[in-house]
Amino acid sequence: MAQSVGLTKAEFDWIRALILRLTGINLPPSKKALIIGRWNRRLNYFGYTSFREYIELLSSEAAGDELQIAINLLTTNETYFFREQRHFDFLRDQVLRQVCRGDKFRVWSAACSSGEEPYSIAMLLRAELGESGWEVLGSDISTRVLETARLGLYSMDRARSIPQEYLQHYCLKGVGPQSGMFIVDRALRERVQFRQINLNERLPDIGQFDVILLRNVMIYFDADTKSKVVARMLPLLKPSGHFLVGHCETLNGVTDSLNMLSASIYSKLPLRGASKRDAVIAVEARP
Structure with a gap:
């Protein structure tokens, strides 16, 4: 069964800095639950038991396409036809x-x-x-x-x-x-x-x-x-x-x-x- 993993303040701060540097998006503290919800899928996919392991992957030369996947999961915005x-x-x-x-x-x-x-x-x-x-x-x-x-x-x-x-x-x-x-x-x-x-x-x-x-x-x-x-x-x-x-x-x-x-x-x-x-x-x- 998929397990939900918690996110420490240091890990959250690292993720915020990463997303800000790569996309310009400034994730407020209220987005912590969103990160946990969306990135837990990737932790379960790799069999990780902590966000630290996933962060180490994203920080490594082996990140490859995984970095784009991580960004994709955090940058999906609501939209609809003829909005405004x-x-x-x-x-x-x-x-x-x-x-x-x-x-x-x-x-x-x-x-x-x-x-x-x-x-x-x-x-x-x-x-x-x-x-x-x-x-x-x-x-x-x-x-x-x-x-x-x-x-x-x-x-x-x-x-x-x-x-x-x-x-x-x-x-x-x-x-x-x-x-x-x-x-x-x-x-x-x-x-x-x-x-x-x-x-x-x-x-x-x-x-x-x-x-x-x-x-x-x-x-x-x-x-x-x-x-x-x-x-x-x-x-x-x-x-x-x-x-x-x-x-x-x-x-x-x-x-x-x-x-x-x-x-x-x-x-x-x-x-x-x-x-x-x-x-x-x-x-x-x-x-």
């Missing part, structure tokens, strides 16, 4: 209506978890911009959630927040062995690229984007990490681009390179000297 609908309304009403069909339009969903956010964006772009001219990139540090994202296969209860029109056009209901599931249509899945990207490290060459979403992840970062992550990402945002964070998050004190249009919605283009079109977007976006 106001952001999608803003993109549809204030941003996409200014884009001509066929124009290149790129969106990066950073820390995308299991793919619901980038697929939600793809549905919106397909509905508003047609079949060509747009791209969506979804990224996450966890290889495990990215495997789920690439499949695009979800349980039917995840479909409740998808607008009915989008559900009918861009999703297929499972039958037989896949009963109770649905899959994002292949044509839409092929328009979304997924990559493993650690926001706490130097970013790869992925080009520039019209919109970047970094939602509901900075709550896990300390102030210094927030500033460094956003500073890495901003060069990848086009001068007229928009940067969206979670509704409970703010970039106040994090960067002075973005203008707040409304809560959680920012623009890289300074309001002074902005074009008439961008000024209209800014004004209409204010509450």
Whole structure:
């Protein structure tokens, strides 16, 4: 029978330091139970009777893929389709209506978890911009959630927040062995690229984007990490681009390179000297 192993303060402090160094995530003391619950599976897998043994493995040259597995277990975040609908309304009403069909339009969903956010964006772009001219990139540090994202296969209860029109056009209901599931249509899945990207490290060459979403992840970062992550990402945002964070998050004190249009919605283009079109977007976006 699997045994649950306790975690000492010294072991917890070591794990906190490891995760902070590798991912930028600052685990508060309240996450101790989460670590025990999720990492106990790996202790049982190896037959360890203490976290000290597992820590020794993670510290050794033999860690290999185990280090990524350990990170995966601690970085899975809750997500769902069309989370924080106001952001999608803003993109549809204030941003996409200014884009001509066929124009290149790129969106990066950073820390995308299991793919619901980038697929939600793809549905919106397909509905508003047609079949060509747009791209969506979804990224996450966890290889495990990215495997789920690439499949695009979800349980039917995840479909409740998808607008009915989008559900009918861009999703297929499972039958037989896949009963109770649905899959994002292949044509839409092929328009979304997924990559493993650690926001706490130097970013790869992925080009520039019209919109970047970094939602509901900075709550896990300390102030210094927030500033460094956003500073890495901003060069990848086009001068007229928009940067969206979670509704409970703010970039106040994090960067002075973005203008707040409304809560959680920012623009890289300074309001002074902005074009008439961008000024209209800014004004209409204010509450």
